[in-house]
Amino acid sequence: DTGVSQNPRHKITKRGQNVTFRCDPISEHNRLYWYRQTLGQGPEFLTYFQNEAQLEKSRLLSDRFSAERPKGSFSTLEIQRTEQGDSAMYLCASIQTATNEKLFFGSGTQLSVL
């Protein structure tokens, strides 16, 4: 157990539906990342937060994707009007940048869009 919690573990949805994932980072970690991983590829950066501020979104991320981290604690990633190409593992990771450069990953949410 890495301490980063993601829910749900699995999500099956129909094309066109909206989905939302949640990530609870390790409590003292100030930075939170979202990654997406497909089979045979490494994790692909989506976005990251420093406390509650979203500092960068990947230019590969369409407008259908939005993320929030209210109060700098948990984060949510929403995908609107899902497409089959959105099927992937969505990974959350957190780090305390002041003291430790080790990035801790959650177990991920596996999204399947039918």
Add this chain to the structure above:
Amino acid sequence: QKEVEQNSGPLSVPEGAIASLNCTYSDRGSQSFFWYRQYSGKSPELIMFIYSNGDKEDGRFTAQLNKASQYVSLLIRDSQPSDSATYLCAVNDYKLSFGAGTTVTVRA
């Protein structure tokens, strides 16, 4: 050109042998380099990090960094079946950029 590239694999080694994994990166300004291990269906876990040119050893693992050649490698000595996994090279430029990974199979 991808930011981080790894030898494609898969790599199959007999138990007890040395597994050698290679990685190159495109951003010459990169300062931090990481190796993650990922078992099938699991999330990545950090096994080594290196910041300075040269070698860094941790148990059976040795990371090697050559910034002039923009090259980082991982050696796994005395490979065990439990080392069978995908190994991801990552470069830190405030966010981690990952390679596609090399899958290693250790034959008993």
